[in-house]
Amino acid sequence: MFEKPMGMRDTFPHLYKMKKQIRSHVESEMSAWGYEFLETPTLEYDETVGEASAILDQQLFKLLDQQGRTLVLRPDMTAPIARVAASKLLKDRNPLRLAYSANVFRAQQREGGRPAEFEQMGVELIGDASVSGDAETIALLISSLRTAGLEDFTISIGHMGFVQELFLQIVGTEERAQQLKRYLYDKNYVGYRKHVESLSLSSIDKQRLLRLLTIRGNGDSIQDARELLEGDKGTEPLSELEELLSILEEYNLTQYVTMDVSLVSHMSYYTGVLFEVYADKVGYSLGNGGRYNHLLHKFGAQVAATGFGIRLDYLIEALSPQAEKSETLLVLFSAERRKEAIDFTYKLRSEGRQVISQDVTGVKDMDRFTAQFTEVEWMVGRSGKAGV
């Protein structure tokens, strides 16, 4: 066997077909919402796209170009799209709706299962700071998943601004707030509780921090979260979540979403509403997204943006689709009837059939080869009609 670099995978024909099928469904849904597809280079500069990306530095594949500048294999599509939008496309249209379907690269720390290159599909809505914009991306995410055939999924929605505000109100400094955020980001609730207990705070403030972990659901959770805050200060994020939920009600989509105000899916990237998708049969999040208003600033455009990305590999795992069985016709010919076979196969192909034309002298084990096809057409010998 010839080895591949860690985390790199081949996509065999069977899987390729499934991927293509799902990709085309999702692509047409995104297009139907007016999102335009684009491509960006696989390699980008580390100091621009690499730095701006949400992906951790240790997960980047880096290399040097001939001038000695550091390049990265794009770890996500959001940063490259922000670069393109800021430097060119936003001048023509604002708000801008863009979509992509592309392979991204993330180096894996450990062996076993996790791919280092995978396909991501997603959209970015750039220049729209309204809550309607957040709602639109979530609604499109739901539509995309449903068009792909997925029904059993949940989208958890939180708000970075709320967590930030609550922590700052209670612990006072950015540094201490970061520490608490880190525990949530690491999903370490035990550590979070122990840390809260160790802080020199009033027992009321400790309770406020501990309560955060248990608030969840669409009913009263936003109201419950509001009670954690002091007075009316810093309630804008919660008002945004309320508005978001009521817009999703207008879309008739609330059954797919759950409010989770303690959700922290990245340490610093997201600035507002953020969300993650979970499906029943897959142990990992299928995709995520949110508002990332600071990213465009890094590329010199003072505009807001929101978007999401879906991992195609996990989506396939969740769907476990049956690829249509190949209906390829095998035409076996000998030299005498080659011309006849060529005309015959051209005609069938123009009618949209998949046809293989194969010289019989090119096959070593005929029984084994023909066994793979349900339909075989023999065009051998000097005369006579084609027999099946």
Added chain:
Amino acid sequence: MKELTIAMPKGRIFEEAVVMLKNAGYRLPPEFDDSRKLIIEVPEEKLRFILAKPMDVPTYVEHGVADLGIAGKDVMLEEERDVYELLDLAISHCYLAVAGLPDTVMNEVAPKIATKYPNVASSYFREQGEQVEIIKLNGSIEIAPIIGLTDRIVDIVSTGRTLKENGLVEYERIVDITSRLIVNPVSYRIKHQRIQEMVDRLDDVISKETIR
């Protein structure tokens, strides 16, 4: 009601965890503890248990083949899996420590450390500013300094008896260890109600125990 799959570590933690689940009101069959099976179904509670090597529990949970798991903090630190650590079960108390032969100093050139926990050991010594060589062993760690393989070991200590019997002494205490209830991130969302109920019931048991 959705079925929950729980990955349980074989051995000492298993027994303590079973007692705990029973105290939390889960009706587990009486012959549960001495079963040799690797998968135990408890249909009346809609629970399914997978019995695994302690080190493997977070792996099962991360990949989602088990919704929940019970794992020592030592394993969590070593494996760094992407799972929720929801509850400190406060069972199987022990700690990770650095030990070695009495009255010895570490070789200054290239001190060697034997351990089952290479990640934990290497990050601990890095934080201390010590440059060490980690040698991974899968068992009988205590033997390493005695036969001259390494200067020190990093291992779990519960009573200190094993160290004593092998003529070793403890040099530094690294971190206290208890067992944790861990949860797959997707299960935590999709089966939230059932999981939260289990967390609350176990939490009740824990707080009663600590009061007593």
